[in-house]
Amino acid sequence: MPDFLLPDLGEGLTEAEIVHWLVKVGDTVAVDQSVVEVETAKAAVEVPVPFAGVVTALHGEPGQSLSVGSPLLSVGEAEGFTEPGVVTPSPAEVESSGNVLIGYGTAPTTRRKRTGRVNGATTAPVPVSAPGVISPFVRKLASDNGIDLRQVIGTGQGGIIRRADVETVLAARRPVPSEPSVPKAGERRIPLRGLRKAVADKLTTSRREIPEATVWVDVDATELVAARAALNAVAPDRPVSLLGLIARFAVAGLRRFPELNSRVEGDEIVVLDTINLGFAAQTGRGLVVPVVPGAHELSTRDLSAAIAERTAAAREGGLTPAELTGGTFTVNNYGVFGVDGSAAIINHPEAAILGVGRIMDRPWIVDGELAARKICELTLAFDHRVCDGGTAGGFLRFVADCVESPVTALGEM
Numbered sequence: 347m348p349d350f351l352l353p354d355l356g357e358g359l360t361e362a363e364i365v366h367w368l369v370k371v372g373d374t375v376a377v378d379q380s381v382v383e384v385e386t387a388k389a390a391v392e393v394p395v396p397f398a399g400v401v402t403a404l405h406g407e408p409g410q411s412l413s414v415g416s417p418l419l420s421v422g423e424a425e426g427f428t429e430p431g432v433v434t435p436s437p438a439e440v441e442s443s444g445n446v447l448i449g450y451g452t453a454p455t456t457r458r459k460r461t462g463r464v465n466g467a468t469t470a471p472v473p474v475s476a477p478g479v480i481s482p483f484v485r486k487l488a489s490d491n492g493i494d495l496r497q498v499i500g501t502g503q504g505g506i507i508r509r510a511d512v513e514t515v516l517a518a519r520r521p522v523p524s525e526p527s528v529p530k531a532g533e534r535r536i537p538l539r540g541l542r543k544a545v546a547d548k549l550t551t552s553r554r555e556i557p558e559a560t561v562w563v564d565v566d567a568t569e570l571v572a573a574r575a576a577l578n579a580v581a582p583d584r585p586v587s588l589l590g591l592i593a594r595f596a597v598a599g600l601r602r603f604p605e606l607n608s609r610v611e612g613d614e615i616v617v618l619d620t621i622n623l624g625f626a627a628q629t630g631r632g633l634v635v636p637v638v639p640g641a642h643e644l645s646t647r648d649l650s651a652a653i654a655e656r657t658a659a660a661r662e663g664g665l666t667p668a669e670l671t672g673g674t675f676t677v678n679n680y681g682v683f684g685v686d687g688s689a690a691i692i693n694h695p696e697a698a699i700l701g702v703g704r705i706m707d708r709p710w711i712v713d714g715e716l717a718a719r720k721i722c723e724l725t726l727a728f729d730h731r732v733c734d735g736g737t738a739g740g741f742l743r744f745v746a747d748c749v750e751s752p753v754t755a756l757g758e759m
Contacts, residue, residue: 349405349417350395351502352384362386363411363540373401375421382418385540385631389670390663399423411539413509415502488512541632552694560689561738562725565746566712567705571720573752581647589625589679589702590650595748596677596700597621597641597649598759603741605733606698607674615732624673624693625653626680627660635693636660637673646756681705687723697732700745701725722749 352362362384369381380392381401399421406412488495493515500507538546552558570591577586600607600621608617623641627634636656641649659665676693681704690701703723710719724746728738748755 349420349502350381350397351506351508352412352414352416352418353393354414361411361413364406364408365390366408367404368392369401369404369419371401371404375399375401384412386667389665389667390631391666393418395419395421397421415506415508416510417502417508491516541634545633548694549691552692556692556694557730558692558727559730559735559738560725560727561735561742562687562701562723563742563746564721564723565749566710566719567722567749568720570722570749570752571705573756577646584647584651586647586650587654588705589677590646590653591752592679592700592702592745592749593623593625593641593653593677594646594649594759595745595752595755596675597623598748598755599741599744600675601642602744603733603737605737606728606741608697608732609674609695610697610729610731618674620674622672622674623649624676624696625657626676626678627657628682629661629663631663634660634665634670635673635676636665636669637671639672646759676700677702681722687725689725690727692727692729698726698728698738698741700742701727724749 363386365383365385367382369375369379375381375395375398377396377398378394381395383390383392385391400423401419402422403420405417405419412418485495487493487509488498491512493512495507495512498507498511498515499505500511502508502511567588570588574586574588574591604617605615607621608615610616620640621642623638624635625638627636636659638644638649638652638656641652644652656665656669659669673693673696675696676699678688678690678699679702680688680690681702684704686703686706688701688703690699692699701724703725705720705722707718708721709716710721711717712719724742726738726742
């Protein structure tokens with residue numbers, strides 16, 4: 347009875363959480379049929395099984411996190427399989443599988459046969475090839491702890507070495523851990539996992555590695571609001587949002603101050619030609635950052651439409667991991683939460699993030715006269731390694747000038 351292992355889902359992800367099963371024990375599955383929906387730190391995806399047969403076991407419950415390489419489900423009575431531990435996919439299965447997930451497919455590979463018990467007494471492996479490891483996490487775990495994978499007996503499909511196999515070796519080296527502490531009365535504990543853990547890890551990395559500085563400015567957005575209304579009156583079928591306009595001005599600003607569209611790699615600053623604009627979006631799963639690739643090549647209307655489409659997809663959980671990565675600069679509209687300003691944390695490994703506060707009526711001096719105007723605070727947090735305050739201030743002032751005179755700015759873009 348072979349195990350279908352959680353495949354490498356790409357983007358360096360090492361684990362996923364089961365959302366819900368699409369099959370149950372006793373169901374017959376076909377090659378490339380989706381059998382489970384899992385949630386990674388990037389997105390929710392459906393996982394297809396690479397062979398056919400009858401489901402005999404589900405290895406995990408909804409809400410449970412599994413590491414790459416761990417069993418997802420077991421399949422029995424599938425044509426092309428021999429004895430347990432020896433996997434020989436049939437030619438039909440090999441040809442029909444889409445092999446749609448990174449690091450796991452149905453191409454035939456040389457495995458090793460085992461006899462005896464795995465979790466009991468003695469086993470007698472007769473290796474015919476090097477042990478298979480599909481998870482980079484497992485390889486790193488073994489390497490960091492000085493474990494020779496050639497001496498580890500894999501309990502996964504066809505001898506695949508799983509994380510549990512390496513941890514079994516580690517467990518023999520250390521004493522049994524004590525029981526976890528019981529929460530005190532009046533407190534509750536929420537596991538830090540999934541998207542929340544990914545966000546926490548990224549923010550921690552940003553604070554740890556980036557020497558961050560922040561500049562901000564109050565701007566008169568009265569003309570911006572009017573310009574948006576005029577643009578939407580001309581083409582109501584292709585509406586432009588205020589965030590779309592500000593994002594367009596930010597892209598233009600990055601062309602003038604390219605140091606902010608960069609990242610630090612070792613002792614080098616890598617200045618990027620392409621602007622992949624990320625924007626923070628609050629969803630039911632938590633905060634995500636969809637990315638609009640090649641934002642510098644889009645018109646104002648196209649950029650605004652792309653932001654709206656990706657925001658809707660993010661809230662529906664329809665974005666792929668690739669659509670949530672690769673950003674080079676981020677815009678964060680925290681004004682939708684009713685706050686004026688915030689020193690946002692840079693989305694590592696980017697070099698800067700532009701924050702937009704709420705637009706509200708405030709007294710403002712216009713041509714020497716007091717008037718009620720629509721005022722907004724713009725904030726720029728930047729990596730002080732890539733530039734100094736002059737560059738950061740120049741960028742922020744450029745965006746502010748565009749917000750205050752949007753018609754003039756758009757005429758030059």
